[in-house]
Amino acid sequence: LATDFIAPPAYALGIDLGGTNARAAVVDANGRIVSSAKRRLDERSPAAVVEAIAAAAQSALDAAPGVAVKACGVGAAGQLRGDTGVVAVAPNLGWREVPLGGLLSKRLARPVRVVNDLKAAAWGEKRAGAALGERDVYTVFVGSGVGSAVIANGQLVLGATGVAGELGHVKMVPGGRRCGCGEDGCLEAYAGGHNLIAQMREAIEAKVATALMTRIDGDLSLLTAAVLEEVAAAGDPVAVRIYEQAVAFLGQAIANQVTVLNPARLILGGGVLLHSPRTYDRIVQGVGLFAARVSREGLKISPAALGDDSGLIGAALLAID
Ligand SMILES: [Zn+2]
Numbered sequence: 001l002a003t004d005f006i007a008p009p010a011y012a013l014g015i016d017l018g019g020t021n022a023r024a025a026v027v028d029a030n031g032r033i034v035s036s037a038k039r040r041l042d043e044r045s046p047a048a049v050v051e052a053i054a055a056a057a058q059s060a061l062d063a064a065p066g067v068a069v070k071a072c073g074v075g076a077a078g079q080l081r082g083d084t085g086v087v088a089v090a091p092n093l094g095w096r097e098v099p100l101g102g103l104l105s106k107r108l109a110r111p112v113r114v115v116n117d118l119k120a121a122a123w124g125e126k127r128a129g130a131a132l133g134e135r136d137v138y139t140v141f142v143g144s145g146v147g148s149a150v151i152a153n154g155q156l157v158l159g160a161t162g163v164a165g166e167l168g169h170v171k172m173v174p175g176g177r178r179c180g181c182g183e184d185g186c187l188e189a190y191a192g193g194h195n196l197i198a199q200m201r202e203a204i205e206a207k208v209a210t211a212l213m214t215r216i217d218g219d220l221s222l223l224t225a226a227v228l229e230e231v232a233a234a235g236d237p238v239a240v241r242i243y244e245q246a247v248a249f250l251g252q253a254i255a256n257q258v259t260v261l262n263p264a265r266l267i268l269g270g271g272v273l274l275h276s277p278r279t280y281d282r283i284v285q286g287v288g289l290f291a292a293r294v295s296r297e298g299l300k301i302s303p304a305a306l307g308d309d310s311g312l313i314g315a316a317l318l319a320i321d
Pocket residue numbers: 168169179180181182183186188189
């Protein structure tokens with residue numbers, strides 16, 4: 001029978017490595033999750049993290065009996081040294097120059113490909129999510145930080161040293177706020193979730209009168225991007241200043257990338273954007289205002305579709321593809 005000669009379906013392990021958890025999933029070639037598992041990262045040394053990943057991977061594999069998994073893809077929060085599997089910097093893990101790909105491929109006895117987590121998430125959206133079938137895609141994530149990934153002509157753009165797409169570190173204000181990267185005036189220093197909170201805190205600690213203080217009843221740990229948006233919508237001048245600056249900078253920076261890249265689809269994701277329809281709409285509006293007309297003709301804009309699973313799915317698909 002002809003069906004005897006059809007190649008078995010391809011499966012891969014996808015790993016999502018954050019600062020708190022390692023998640024693993026067995027994923028098929030269409031981006032469907034067959035099984036998944038998670039381990040907390042109690043210790044962050046490379047050896048301990050490799051063991052946590054291996055444990056999560058084994059649980060996912062055990063839950064998918066009879067499935068032959070040939071390769072493994074990892075999306076890691078940090079900067080990668082090109083396609084070498086070396087994590088140059090992972091601030092959440094306190095890592096520098098860790099050969100994660102080599103360590104994991106030895107431990108899992110499989111080829112392992114390591115990419116930046118946002119690039120993995122963008123690939124997941126392209127292959128199985130909001131950008132299915134598109135060849136030119138720009139994906140922006142606004143969460144505690146700000147990042148992006150470029151897919152051009154159907155290929156993930158890594159850049160000469162592997163760090164293409166660092167949208168959070170485009171400079172908005174020469175000599176402006178200090179960013180977590182050590183440089184000044186970055187987009188992320190004004191619009192990343194951590195920095196929205198930092199700016200509210202600074203205003204409160206400087207004893208500027210603001211409704212933020214009453215909204216949180218004096219408990220600074222209750223400050224969030226959602227609180228900022230709510231208090232800004234009610235007209236509090238301090239919240240309005242911080243919020244309006246953040247959405248204006250995001251709109252302008254993303255519009256400029258659209259002008260340069262001319263994507264067919266722009267995807268907006270990450271915690272801050274996905275949980276705030278108002279902020280999402282403001283950014284769409286900013287792109288309409290600031291991207292050059294010829295670059296945004298026919299541009300489609302949509303929210304990320306795969307949520308927290310985009311990185312897992314994308315990492316696995318990168319290993320299969
Ligand atoms: Zn920066």
